[in-house]
Amino acid sequence: MLKSIFFLACVASTSAFVLPFQVRPAVTNITQGGQTLEQTGLYFVANLTVGTPGQLFTVVIDTRTADLIVPDVSCKTELNCYNKRKFNQSLSSSYYAYGQQVNYKSNLGSFKGFIGKDTAVIGDRKTDLITIPALKFLQVTDLGLGIEGLAADGVLGMAFTGASQIGGNSPFVQGVRMGDISNTFFSIWLEHFNQTDDLGTHGVIYYGGFDPVHCAPNPSYVSLSSAYTYQVTVSKFQVAGKAATNSQNKYIQATLDTTTGQLAMPSQYISQVLDSIGINMNTVTVYPPIVPCDTKVTITLGFLSGTTIQITERDLVTNAFGSACRLQVVPSANPEIILGIPLFRGRCTYFDPIMERIGFTPALLQD
DSSP: OOOOOHHHHHHOSSOTTSOSSOOOSSOOOOOOEEEEEEEETTEEEEEEEETTTTEEEEEEEESSOOSEEEEBTTOOOHHHHTTOOOBOGGGOTTOEEEEEEEEEEETTEEEEEEEEEEEEEEOSSGGGOEEEEEEEEEEEEEOOTTTTTSSOOEEEEOSOGGGOSSSSOOHHHHHHHTTSSSSSOEEEEEOOTTOSTTTTOEEEEEESSOOTTTBOSSOEEEEOSOSSSOEEEEEEEEEEESSOEEEEOSOEEEEEOTTOSSEEEOHHHHHHHHHHTTOOGGGOOSSSOEEETTOOEEEEEEETTSOEEEEEHHHHEEEEETTEEEEOEEEOSSSSEEEOHHHHBTEEEEEETTTTEEEEEEBSOOO
């Protein structure tokens, strides 16, 4: 029997793309809570509202950017804003106009728009709504390519305020600074690939506290090496497969990124991964590389704090087509590691932009 996930059932009985209640204009007194994440394409999305009364948007959770981005009602180009929800500032009693024009760049493409300020509300249930007042956000008139055609309207940046491209606190930091989020961290838990009958397409983001349903207590913390992104120093890299065990003991920077679907690495690391499963990198013509579906491989990452984590074939080897599978590693454009979606599966990752650290703890829901 396929395993069910209790918290997902109680967080939302409907799709993550609808809000089954009316959002009230008053500020809530809820300062921590969980919210369902749902996969669309390569990305995981959640709901929020902007304005008073709230206007609903589905947004990609992005740990590399630091701003809320939603389409504006003035975005009328069919290619860009087709089938997107759009923010109408004239319908919000709490809106404040800044008006500065901005060209915005992210993993999801280049955006054009202008800056406004309003109230945002995050959460799925009345009991878990968190209000973030006076939040600067980007009202987009030209959407990035990563959003076009995606079942999402915009982006919720969860990185540091220092990474903001519009000159405001990041949404999470704004909630903490204004006292509406009780603690300085949030967590992300994603199902293992194919863990349940929804094929591993759900997870939970928990704001302002420890997730008591999905996450074991007492995270192991790793200090960040950047004040702008969730970047850590990897001091040991090891990959073990049926053909070999290879390792690197030199320091390399790694960035945690919820908008990258794979693990991206410099070519020498990719070569070691492929060699461990008996594949010569020079024979690979497409990435992610095609591998046998019974491939066994474990990547171990060690950090300066002494913390280690492992990512195995369970989340690295995914179905592609027919009997073929793909190994979710790709070459990186820069001399760093990008820790994408495989990292977040089957564990809880805590992000603390105030204390400048990352925490890891095992997930409680495993099979």
